[in-house]
Amino acid sequence: AANWLDGRAAERVKQWDEDGRAAKVLEVTGTTTFGGLFPVLIEELAATQPDVVARATTHLNCKDWIRFKLTGERLTDYTEASRSFLDVRTTDGFSAELAKDLGLEEYARLLPQIHRADGKAVPLSEEAARETGIPAGTPVGVGMIDVAVTGMGLGALENGDSWLILGTTAFVGTLLPSVSERRSDLSMVLATGNGKQVLEFMAPMTGTPNLDWIRKVLGLEENSWTELEKLARMSKPGASGVVYLPYASPGGERAPFLDTNASASWAGMSLTSSTEDILRSVYEGVAFSLVECINTLQIHSDLVVSGGGFRSDLICEILADATGQTVV
Incomplete structure (x- = not known):
């Protein structure tokens, strides 16, 4: 299985930007092209693991595989x-024209049927019931x-409703209400299945892994997150001029900008910079x-947050201070 952090197709993203295929993906699906996107990744896998792709029968993402x-x-x-190839402008189904324009029409066979999220559930199989202990027939x-x-x-x-996850x-x-209302060509768009409604979003490749990584690098793995945050608070806002760019994914970055060569780095460090x-x-x-993502998407309401990273009071405070918006 390959995930969204996969960096193998980074060079293909550049090629698609140059030959116009990325623009076609954006026009039809509303999504910026990155290395973990199905159309790019299937091209990479077909070139490097042709036998695997030839044997494949269906493309399923995580939850769809579990349901299968x-x-x-x-x-x-x-x-x-x-x-993949859904036309979010109409939400009528996969676009055979897009698959052809990308030179990937032979892989359209891998795409499963699309159902509404609130559509009829499928009963749990007898085999799955034996494996899981969940009663057969349970709606999935x-x-x-x-x-x-x-x-x-x-x-x-x-x-107009908005939210954040870390x-x-x-x-x-x-x-x-529709993809025509999108605020940025650097965002991604998902059809919700509710008419032409879409979810426009920006999703930096790495969130909390930045914190996991620095905790390890600084030799603070034995410290609790509460202790770590207390240590960080010993440095004043602005970190004495030290600036960290959190673009730590091997595949580069996709938000708030797209650059397959982006990498994490520091600026403003000197001999006076402390661990804190x-x-x-x-x-x-x-x-x-x-x-940056909040500003790009023009979100001016309270910031409704979720995810383990927002257990950090410090991150919530920095976010509130930087935006002037209430974090809830």
């Missing part, structure tokens, strides 16, 4: 389909991509990355 193992049904929903819903269903859990259902990746999103300064700079870098 539970029910035997190969299905997806509109949010997941948006990351189609579901949605994690960031979209998190928004629903936070009460975001209407156009976990392995970061996320800033807002619901819009370096640590605080990472907290600030992660938060400021979110601020």
Whole structure:
């Protein structure tokens, strides 16, 4: 299995930008092209692992694979389909024209049927019941991509509702009546299955892994997160001029900008920089990355947050101070 952090197709992203295919993906699916996107990744896998691709029967993302193992049904929903060949302008289904324009029409066979997230559930199979202990026949819903269903859990259902997530990746999103209302060509767009409504979002590749990494590098793995945050607070806001760029993914960055060569780095360091300064700079870098996304998507309401990273009072405070908005 390959995930969204996969860096193998980084060079292909550059090629697609240059030959116009990335623009076609953006026009039809509303999504900027990055190395972990299905159309790019399947081209890479077909070139480097042709036998594997030849044997493949269906492309399934994480939750769809789990549902397949539970029910035997190969299905997806509109949010997941948006990351392949779904035309989000009409939400009528996969675009055969896009697949052809990308030179990937032979892989359209891998795409599963699209069902609404609130459509008819599929019963748990007898085999899955034996393996899991869950009663056979238990309804298994189609579901949605994690960031979209998190928004629903936070009460975001209407156009204009927005929310943030800070976990392995970061996320800033807002619901819009249609893709024509999008605020940025650097964002990604997912159809929700609710008419032409879309979720426009920006998702920096790495969120909390920046904190995990600096904790390890500074030899602070034995310290609790509470102790780590206390240490970071010993540095003043601005981290004594130390600035951290949180672009730590091997595949580069996709938000708040797209650059397959982007990497994490520091600026403003000197012999006077302390452990506390370096640590605080990472907290600030992660938060400021979110601020850029908030500004790009023109979110002016209270910031409704979710995800393990927002257990950090310090990150919430930095976010509130930098935006002037209430974090809830």
